[in-house]
Amino acid sequence: MAKKNRGKGLWNLESRGRGTCPICKTTRVKVLYDTVTENGTVKVCKKCK
């Protein structure tokens, strides 16, 4: 689990871990962090974690 959101492991992810954060709407950020919302679990950026 250490550093799971860093390094080469990201390259296996969809869009290499980058996308649009559903909360702050920032595009091309790394969207790596699971957060539970009323709509279920979503991936958000580091700032919105």
Ligand SMILES: [Zn+2]
């Ligand atoms: Zn965000």
